[in-house]
Amino acid sequence: MPDTDKILSAARELLRIEAKAVLMQEQALDEDFVGVVRMIAAEQGNTLVAGVGKSGLIARLLASKLSSVGARAFYYSALDALHGELGGLRRGDLLILLSNSGQTQELLDVAKAAVQRGVKVAAMVSRVPSSLSRIADFTLQARIEREATETKLPTASTTAMLALADALVVGVAAQRGFTAEDFGRNHPGGTLGIVLGSRVGDLMVPAPEGVALVAPDQPVFETLLAMTRHPNGAAIVTDGDRRLLGIVTDGDLRRGLAANGKGFLDTETRSCMTISPRSCRPEASAIQALEIMETASQVYVLPVVDADHRVVGLVRMHDIAGMEVEKSLG
Template structure:
């Protein structure tokens, strides 16, 4: 490794160590004030209004977004714009969360003075518990950051990381207190990869109808091969006389049969199929089915109706790969 690379890595590691130290110190310092702040937010009849400017404003935006996506209605309010009409965003019952490293940011402290007069609860996140912002707040959460990660100890680095971590902690605690479930999360995230993970079910991806290979257990092996070829599937569901799933016949079962030295294609499927196979249901979450396929190292799964036990589809790993679930 040359000297330049060594300097790059040494500096990067030092930044991460300093920021990790700041977050670790914050974790150890959490106490009654944090609990009180969370209780205020949990009991609030209104929304959380995040306030901050500059780097603190960017973190405030992110915290507002995280709270909104995890069941706590939230908005971001720019301190300057608030003094020019945006105060109309604030309603009775709202809770203010104000972020400022110094606690002396002019625009933020001026806004807090106005809001406190309206009887709104104010929670401040600052590194200066003796600041004007802290004094105007009902509860102050002290970051306790001793050192920024930049060599000049000026650029907001450790402090903004600590702010972000504290905001995430508030959001996750509120999720638990409010009983925010994955179903609720899914409704708020219908798009993107999160949407796929939380909204897509096996019924949305399974092959059905003519593309679902099903044969009776009394049928010869060659009948399974014929329908598997016709449907381009690597397996077939095997049913009893009443159409209920009895087994699953796969390419692997065929190979194991041939390895015995037998090339009899008229042997009944009941003699070579996999009995009591893994299975899923149409209402199974696709991500759960993907986990089964990955952990059990199989390529296909029969999809059966819970009430009748009959195969209604087949799920192929290619379908999951196409959706980015594997």
């Protein structure tokens, strides 16, 4: 047990320190940060991202994420650059150099060469001033109070750098007006790509043929039978013009029976329906439907309505999640 306490205590302390480090990055959102975002988004040249060691891993991730939001960004090996590949730097490019200390010699050498070639340099460092920040046109300070261990293992510093890198990506996406549909075009593979590229109308169970549509005044027993014929996890309550009034889920029926016994089956459906439930349009993207479902009170089925609020179908969370499975079997 003492060993368990020691392990958990160390892990909890690390999480507290790293959480604080993430919040401290708000202080880095200054004019230099905005300048870097605008330069990346403007694409006057390439954005090249470099680092050494742990910072190099974060540099690779930053370049990858920037590319995902449409920026012309690439990972740049400082070591290779110093051994014959400096010619890849062009006037108008932006070189982002990641170094906790701001003293990494390879990055200092690359920064000096970049400046000579008319390349703008941004330094993402923890220490300011530092040799790298003095050379750079832009300085992004990844602020931390301390590392999370006495051995100075890179912990809070790498977490801070990751958070600041993500802030850059989100800033560039906002500046470019980058949408989920744009992301889907850049990410066609895997489950995420399939979800981003799909529309609710292509995934929904169509109504009335595949969906239990019930009236608010019909007995719960009849609603249960309709849900048995159409096992989608819910019945949609509509008026005479098929406009959405409410929804009844399997869980609503179980809770009603548990609370009221058999007599519950003879009550009107309106007694257990959720009034004015969340819904979406058939032209909505699958990711938008997921966002509607995944709120504080998560739902797993969503009525699909047209412009006049008439029910045209029902989309289920597992329909969206199952798209990758269907693709792999197809």
